[in-house]
Amino acid sequence: MPNYRRNLVPGGTYFFTVTLADRRSRALVDHVEALREAVRRIQQARPFRIDAWVVLPDHLHAIWTLPEGDADYSSRWREIKKAFTRAAGGGVWQRGFWEHTLRDERDYAAHIDYVHINPLKHGLVARVSDWPYSSFHRAVAHGVYPANWAGDGVADIEAGDP
Numbered sequence: 626m627p628n629y630r631r632n633l634v635p636g637g638t639y640f641f642t643v644t645l646a647d648r649r650s651r652a653l654v655d656h657v658e659a660l661r662e663a664v665r666r667i668q669q670a671r672p673f674r675i676d677a678w679v680v681l682p683d684h685l686h687a688i689w690t691l692p693e694g695d696a697d698y699s700s701r702w703r704e705i706k707k708a709f710t711r712a713a714g715g716g717v718w719q720r721g722f723w724e725h726t727l728r729d730e731r732d733y734a735a736h737i738d739y740v741h742i743n744p745l746k747h748g749l750v751a752r753v754s755d756w757p758y759s760s761f762h763r764a765v766a767h768g769v770y771p772a773n774w775a776g777d778g779v780a781d782i783e784a785g786d787p
Contacts, residue, residue: 632726633696638676640736642723643702644684651682656713657758660685663708671701676733677740680758681747686740688727698724737764742775752776 645652653660657680668675673695676688691698706718727733741764744756753761753775765772 631699631724634726635696636691636693637696638688638690638727638733639698640725640727640740641687641689641698641702642684643687643706644719644722645717646719647717648683650717652713652717653680653685654682654758656709659712660705660709663705663712666708667701667704671697671704673698673701675760677737677764678760679740679743679756681743681749686743688733688736688740737769741770745775750776 660680664675672692674690676690678687679685689698689701702722710717725736727736741753741759741761744750744759745753750756752773753759754765754772755776761770761774764770765774
């Protein structure tokens with residue numbers, strides 16, 4: 626990524642897209658437990674809060690908030706990728722990842738919705754609640770969304786990129 630400068634905000638909240646090299650692969654859902662374990666291990670060593678998360682067959686989206694004074698998300702992603710690759714085998718990841726620093730509550734809310742609607746957007750399910758690899762279920766349990774949000778022909782939810 627020549628001349629790409631990452632925005633580093635200590636204690637910031639970031640939206641990420643991390644993608645497999647082979648976009649036809651299903652490695653992330655086929656090895657979701659290895660991915661979860663890699664994230665848990667890195668999160669224990671280098672804490673961060675996962676505000677939202679969705680794992681799709683060939684890519685994932687996540688929103689993280691880093692601890693106060695810490696802006697180093699790159700090394701966390703590097704270690705997660707390495708741990709998953711060791712468990713799942715092969716050089717499965719695209720180089721780097723895409724990151725966006727969330728600016729305010731409106732930006733945050735739009736990206737949370739984007740994360741959760743992604744399985745529907747990609748045609749993987751008819752209802753967001755049908756996708757098992759998502760923090761959507763946790764958000765429903767906390768009263769953030771109704772269980773039937775974005776599905777069964779709900780037309781008032783936009784699934785466009787934030």
